[in-house]
Amino acid sequence: MVISGLRKSFGDVKAVQGVDISIAPSSTVALLGPNGAGKTTTIDMLLGLQRADAGRITVFGRTPSDAVKAGLVGGMLQVGSLVKDLTIRELVKLVAGIYPKPLGVDEALQIAGIADIAERRTNKLSGGQAQRVRFAIALVADPELLVLDEPTAALDVEGRRDFWASMRAVAARGKTVLFATHYLEEADAYADRVVLMARGKVVADGTPTEIKARVGSRTITATLPGADLAAVGALPGVSAAETRGDDIVLRCSNSDSALRALLASFPRAFNIEVRGGSLEEAFIELTGAEELGEAK
Amino acid sequence: MIAINYARYDVIKTFRNRRFFIFAVGIPLILYLIFAGANRDVKIEGIPFPVYYLAGMASFGTMNASTSGGAVISLERAVGWTRQLRITPLPVWAYMASKVIRGYVMAGITIIVLYAAAVLSFNVHFTAGGWLLMTGLILVGLLPFMALGILLGHLVTPDTMGPALGGLTALFAIFGGAFGPLATTGWFHDFAQLLPSYWLVQAGGAGLTHVSWPAEGWEVLAVWTLALGRLAMISYRRDTGKT
Numbered sequence: 073m074v075i076s077g078l079r080k081s082f083g084d085v086k087a088v089q090g091v092d093i094s095i096a097p098s099s100t101v102a103l104l105g106p107n108g109a110g111k112t113t114t115i116d117m118l119l120g121l122q123r124a125d126a127g128r129i130t131v132f133g134r135t136p137s138d139a140v141k142a143g144l145v146g147g148m149l150q151v152g153s154l155v156k157d158l159t160i161r162e163l164v165k166l167v168a169g170i171y172p173k174p175l176g177v178d179e180a181l182q183i184a185g186i187a188d189i190a191e192r193r194t195n196k197l198s199g200g201q202a203q204r205v206r207f208a209i210a211l212v213a214d215p216e217l218l219v220l221d222e223p224t225a226a227l228d229v230e231g232r233r234d235f236w237a238s239m240r241a242v243a244a245r246g247k248t249v250l251f252a253t254h255y256l257e258e259a260d261a262y263a264d265r266v267v268l269m270a271r272g273k274v275v276a277d278g279t280p281t282e283i284k285a286r287v288g289s290r291t292i293t294a295t296l297p298g299a300d301l302a303a304v305g306a307l308p309g310v311s312a313a314e315t316r317g318d319d320i321v322l323r324c325s326n327s328d329s330a331l332r333a334l335l336a337s338f339p340r341a342f343n344i345e346v347r348g349g350s351l352e353e354a355f356i357e358l359t360g361a362e363e364l365g366e367a368k
Numbered sequence: 369m370i371a372i373n374y375a376r377y378d379v380i381k382t383f384r385n386r387r388f389f390i391f392a393v394g395i396p397l398i399l400y401l402i403f404a405g406a407n408r409d410v411k412i413e414g415i416p417f418p419v420y421y422l423a424g425m426a427s428f429g430t431m432n433a434s435t436s437g438g439a440v441i442s443l444e445r446a447v448g449w450t451r452q453l454r455i456t457p458l459p460v461w462a463y464m465a466s467k468v469i470r471g472y473v474m475a476g477i478t479i480i481v482l483y484a485a486a487v488l489s490f491n492v493h494f495t496a497g498g499w500l501l502m503t504g505l506i507l508v509g510l511l512p513f514m515a516l517g518i519l520l521g522h523l524v525t526p527d528t529m530g531p532a533l534g535g536l537t538a539l540f541a542i543f544g545g546a547f548g549p550l551a552t553t554g555w556f557h558d559f560a561q562l563l564p565s566y567w568l569v570q571a572g573g574a575g576l577t578h579v580s581w582p583a584e585g586w587e588v589l590a591v592w593t594l595a596l597g598r599l600a601m602i603s604y605r606r607d608t609g610k611t
Contacts, residue, residue: 119455
């Protein structure tokens with residue numbers, strides 16, 4: 073799947089401003105970004121629901137709508153509810169009937185974790201159950217590329233964990249999965265690759281580890297009562313220092329030299345801890361801190 | 369095939385919504401029993417009232433059945449189901465065809481219920497050929513209303529659908545003479561003859577006389593079907609942003 077130079081505006085709002093992403097088959101990719109970053113617009117264009125103002129998208133060498141027609145792409149949209157007055161099984165069957173080579177209805181219900189409530193009417197479901205039904209609908213298509221727009225938005229913590237366990241089963245079958253999320257931990261834990269978007273652009277693209285490394289910051293915390301903040305901040309390898317009670321917190325560009333210098337200059341320091349940068353820090357740094365509020 | 373598969377679920381859904389069903393079939397039936405009962409010995413243009421009114425209520429009921437596909441489309445658009453379908457290989461024609469098939473199933477049930485009432489309550493008797501001709505003409509005459517339903521489904525939101533559908537089919541029914549002819553001569557009669565509903569109602573007389581519509585009837589229906597079909601297509605394209 074290749075997206076190049078993609079642009080889309082809605083009136084004065086430039087939703088997507090030149091996005092390039094290419095995804096290899098059988099990978100799981102997270103499209104991560106705060107609200108309004110252009111994730112949903114990008115996905116809509118990828119699924120052929122909206123036309124791009126400029127740029128090209130090819131999916132398995134075809135245009136998005138041809139790929140959809142061929143049953144190669146399936147998706148779970150962010151908004152949308154279900155048809156009423158049918159049972160879950162009937163609804164999934166209905167969708168299976170549209171595809172040339174669908175997955176078994178029972179198998180889709182099983183993977184989505186709703187086999188036990190399959191005879192229930194679609195208008196009598198909780199938000200989480202409805203989301204699983206939508207997942208089953210996406211699954212039964214058995215597409216080569218599965219696109220999920222914020223698939224866990226309506227789920228509680230447990231539901232989310234179950235959902236990702238199901239997703240792993242899908243990825244294990246060699247399918248390509250692209251999911252949009254604003255949950256950092258989901259991107260970190262479940263994606264082979266993270267494409268970070270902000271303000272309609274791709275701001276970082278790589279494995280979760282690479283993105284964390286790009287920001288490159290590790291943090292040293294230590295207990296050092298009465299520390300001279302200026303002196304600590306001036307140590308080699310330290311980019312920023314602050315105190316929290318008796319603790320000092322050092323953001324480091326090079327944590328190894330910072331640690332050696334810290335121990336040499338302040339042998340009294342104890343409770344020393346060195347942490348790798350979190351994806352969250354990378355996220356804030358790359359997307360601009362002002363958007364953190366929305367992103368969380 | 370794909371349309372029939374989809375239509376199966378559209379029909380199941382409709383049957384499960386009992387209230388919808390009771391109103392859709394029940395109202396024309398009750399109107400028929402009351403008015404045909406009160407006027408059982410009256411004749412309109414030489415046609416016994418229970419026969420005229422049978423075609424009238426069959427037209428009214430089946431028009432409602434046909435256009436009700438629009439309410440389904442409108443609702444499915446509103447809840448986002450249409451968007452979900454657009455990322456499946458289901459062709460647009462199959463989706464629309466499914467609504468038309470559903471409309472015809474509903475119309476068929478309305479017709480059977482009214483025919484049964486006519487035969488059992490008012491001793492209406494046609495030859496087999498008469499019944500077939502009348503039924504066939506009604507089914508053809510519903511085509512513009514199927515298109516009207518699809519058109520409204522893409523134009524109107526579910527909260528306005530009630531008055532829009534109810535109002536339009538009532539107007540078509542009244543001016544078409546479903547509740548009794550408004551005029552038998554003069555400009556008003558000429559105007560009524562330009563409506564598809566007029567010819568639907570005339571199907572009743574055809575059951576008795578075995579004479580199909582004149583060329584004018586076929587022409588009026590063809591023009592309405594093509595025009596509304598074209599508008600339905602435009603409204604669909606406008607709605608989905610496709611050109």
